[in-house]
Amino acid sequence: MRIAIVKLSALGDIIHAMVALQFIKRHLPDSSIDWIVEEGFKDILINNPDIDNIHTVNIKQAKHKKSFKLLFSEFKKLRKLPRYDLVIDLQGLIKSALVSRITPSDKTFGFDKNSLRESFAAWFYTDTYNIDYDENIIMRNIGLISSALDITISHDEILNKKLFLFSNSKILPSVISDNKPNIALIPGASFKSKIYPVEQYAQIAQELDANFIVLWGNESEKNMAQQIQKIAPAVQIADKLTLDELKVFIEKMDLVIGGDTGPTHMAWALNVPSITLFGSTPGYRNTYTTNINHILESESKVNPYKIDKNDFSIKTIKVSDIVKITKELLKDKP
Incomplete structure (x- = not known):
């Protein structure tokens, strides 16, 4: 079976869809899978053996x-792709449906339409699947794929997933410690109300004996990293990383703390x-919790159909709660 998956953006959403690849290959080992994605996000997909x-x-x-001319050119490019047995749209937007x-x-x-x-x-x-829009995003993706391909993917399979990001980068970051737990802080996000305050990130670093490294992707995030370091001088700031390098960096961490x-x-x-x-944003919907992947939510009542970008309740999450979970997750680390 020739399958094409459409998930155009963004980084986190693509990751939440990629987990399904290994299960498709497990249940349909002779299938071939292509992926259609926005140019700017292709590097998150590269080197995955299931694509x-x-x-x-x-x-x-x-x-x-x-530019209608550029849009028409992109659509024309799609028409030249090989014919697939099935195209699965995991994005669920008008633009991805058109693609x-x-x-x-x-x-x-x-x-x-109700989903x-x-x-x-x-x-x-030509065919559709029904699931509540406010259902967990990973379960929405898994449900759609299971229905489209007539396979069953269990909760245990997701919990016991193999890692699914791969890199060719040989980067060995000099900021990584051999003596202390390495903790990455991710201060940036796509909009301001998803950003945890820099003062509170600095406080986390001051309360724990660990090697804290701030990751950033643009000048605004670099400025946040510098503000954290100004308050907590022991914190290190990573060099700007490509998406491929970021995979390697995250894999070498003992813990990652950041927003959605x-x-x-x-x-x-x-x-x-x-x-x-x-x-x-809704924690219950936007990630998949495990015994090592935890979430902390503010007390806001979030409507996933209409995100309130003026809701800055993320700043009410207590540093002490983050520190407590961090200690639990790192209790076996030297």
């Missing part, structure tokens, strides 16, 4: 430039302990 081909589009760029429909296939499978925020997307699929953002979710993908902090 046969990665096809990129630049729909986001076409939208930004308001799925244009890609040559016998069937296009996606969420039904989507952009319900019109369902009209582009891609680099924090990478820890779950790499079977690295993590604490993910949630305020304006």
Whole structure:
């Protein structure tokens, strides 16, 4: 069976979809799987042995430039792809549904109109699957794929998943310690209400005997890293990393602490302990908890259909709670 998966963006969402690859290959070992993704996110997918081909589009760029010519060119590129037995849209947006429909296939499978925020997307699929929109995102992805491929993926399989991010990078970061637990702090996020205050990150570092390293991806995040270091001078700041290098870095950590953002979710993908902090976004929906991957949520009542970007309740999460979980997760570390 030739399968194409459509998940265009963003980093964390792609990670939450990628976990299904190993289960598809386990249940359908002779299948081939291609992935259609926005150009800027392809590096999170590279080197995964369960992906046969990665096809990129630049729909986001076409939208930004308001260029119908570029958009038409991207759609034309999709029409030239080989014919698939099945295209599965794990994004569930109108743009991804269009991509799925244009890609040559016998069937296009996606969420039904009652399972989507952009319900019109369902009209582009030949077959649909129903699951509550506010259900855990990993379970939504697994449910859709299980239905589309007529396979069963169990909770135990997800809990016992193999790591599924791979890199060719040979980076050996000099900031990593051989004597203390290495803890990565991820201060950045896609919007401000997902960001935990720098003063509280610094306080975490001051209360624990560990090697803290702040990761950043743009100038704003670098500035946050410098603010943390100014308060807690022992904290180190990593060099700017490519996506491929970031995989290696996260895998070498003993713990990752951050908000609801891609680099924090990478820890779950790499079977690295993590604490993910949630305020304006729903923790119960946006990650998969395990005995090493924990979440801490504010007391906000979050509506996943309409995220309140003015909800800064993440700052009410207590440093003492983060420190307590950190000590539990690192109790076996020297």
